[in-house]
Amino acid sequence: MPALPSFIIEPLWDQFAALIPEHIETHPLGCHRPRIADRIVFDKLVQIAVLGAAYDRIADTTCSATTLRRRRDAWISAGLFERLEQLALEAYDQIVGLDLDDISVDGCIVKAPCGGEAAGKSPVDRGKQGTKRSLMTDGAGIPIGCVVTSANRHDSPFLRPTLAKLGRFETRLGVGLPETITVHLDAGYDSLATRELLDELGCQSVISKKGTPLQAGTRWVVERTNSWHNRGFKKLHICTERRIRVIEAFIALANAAIIIRRLVRIAWTTHRWNTRPARRP
Numbered sequence: 001m002p003a004l005p006s007f008i009i010e011p012l013w014d015q016f017a018a019l020i021p022e023h024i025e026t027h028p029l030g031c032h033r034p035r036i037a038d039r040i041v042f043d044k045l046v047q048i049a050v051l052g053a054a055y056d057r058i059a060d061t062t063c064s065a066t067t068l069r070r071r072r073d074a075w076i077s078a079g080l081f082e083r084l085e086q087l088a089l090e091a092y093d094q095i096v097g098l099d100l101d102d103i104s105v106d107g108c109i110v111k112a113p114c115g116g117e118a119a120g121k122s123p124v125d126r127g128k129q130g131t132k133r134s135l136m137t138d139g140a141g142i143p144i145g146c147v148v149t150s151a152n153r154h155d156s157p158f159l160r161p162t163l164a165k166l167g168r169f170e171t172r173l174g175v176g177l178p179e180t181i182t183v184h185l186d187a188g189y190d191s192l193a194t195r196e197l198l199d200e201l202g203c204q205s206v207i208s209k210k211g212t213p214l215q216a217g218t219r220w221v222v223e224r225t226n227s228w229h230n231r232g233f234k235k236l237h238i239c240t241e242r243r244i245r246v247i248e249a250f251i252a253l254a255n256a257a258i259i260i261r262r263l264v265r266i267a268w269t270t271h272r273w274n275t276r277p278a279r280r281p
Contacts, residue, residue, distance in 0.1 A: 002043070003050035007277070008260050013042055015087055019080045036063050041071045046257075049250050052234025076249045085252040086168060088259040092142060093172055096266050099139030100169065100177060104184040104222035105162055107155040108133045110230065116242030120150025131239045133229070133251070134158040136165060141221030142262060143229075143255040144169075148247050155188045160197055182206060184219040228258050 002009055020038055044058050045068065051058075055065035075081065092098065112119040112131040122130030130151030138144050145165025147158050163183070170176050183198055187208040198205045206217060230237040233254040241247050268276065 003047040004257060007264055008257055009043075009046065011260055012046075012084075012257060013039065016042060016080065016084050019078075019083055020075070021078060036067050036071075038071070041068060044068055045072060046253070049233050049235045049253055052238055052240070054240070072246070072249070076245055081249040081252040081256075085256045085259075088256040088263075089142070089144065089168075090172070092259050092263050093169075095263060095271070098142060098144065098169070098172075100144075100166070100181060102139035102182050102184060102218060103136055103144070103166075104139075104141075104219045105134065105136045105159060105189075106186060106219070106222045106226065107158070107188070108135060108226040108229070109151045110237055110239055112151070112239045114240045114242055117244045118148045118150055118239075118247060119242075120152035122151040125151075131247070132158075133226075133236075134162045135222060135226060135229075136162050137222045137225050139218065139221065140262075141225045142259060143225050146248075146251050146255070148244050148251070156191060156194055159185075159189060159194060163201060163203075180204060184217060184222075186219060187212075225258070229254055232258070 004012070017038065023035060025032065040063050044063055047053065047058050048055065048068075055068050059065040059068060089098070109122055109124055109130050109132050111122070111125065112129045115129050116131075118131045119129045120131075121127045124130075132149050132151045132153060132155075134147040134149065134155065135143060136145040145162055145168075147162045147165075149158055166177060166181075181202075182204040183206070185194070185205065185207045187210045190207050190210045194207065195205065206219075208217070208219075229251075233250070235241070235250050236254060239247060241250065
């Protein structure tokens, strides 16, 4: 059984395959073992992301754990996961439309039992190793940017690099970014430094007040997307990767899958195509 439904994994793979550069044989005698098919490696990386299993447990006679790691690193160096996420966002923006007038940002702390570059003492898990994701979503909860850091870092200092991810939309469809962007934040960002930053960037803000009952407002969409990350992709829920570049690659892969799922579900009621299933996925 595939880790993701076919209506997600097939378009995901088709786009990813189009990005993979042609492999050039470098052995002087040309006597390497037959190269493992990219589709096999891709499917196993998706399984690792969804199931959170170790590479050794996913490896079998068709592909070794060493090949998985080596091919993963080569694809990361080529920027394929980042480009896949960007293309998924552009497709969603073209068909449905991103709501960049209202964006939400929030941090999410997860376990990082193996330590690594983005691990620190978690303030919500008795000081155990943890990783934090500073996630930004559009008004509908579509993930549009994420910054990875250690769990013991405060959310506020990472608001600027998170909002900097909006730069990927400056040339979108010839429209660019909206003239006015409203940033929705929780009480953890309720500080003078945050307001000065948003004023500097020319953004309006809706920030929950400290010391008052929980105010969800329209910020609940980023909480839902954090749940999609943690419940749908166990590799993000318990982060066992030690390098930030690998964590970011799995986040980009998860974001692309989430965007495709939302795109298909919305397009099912707004568009028609010959192979559309009889029932809504």
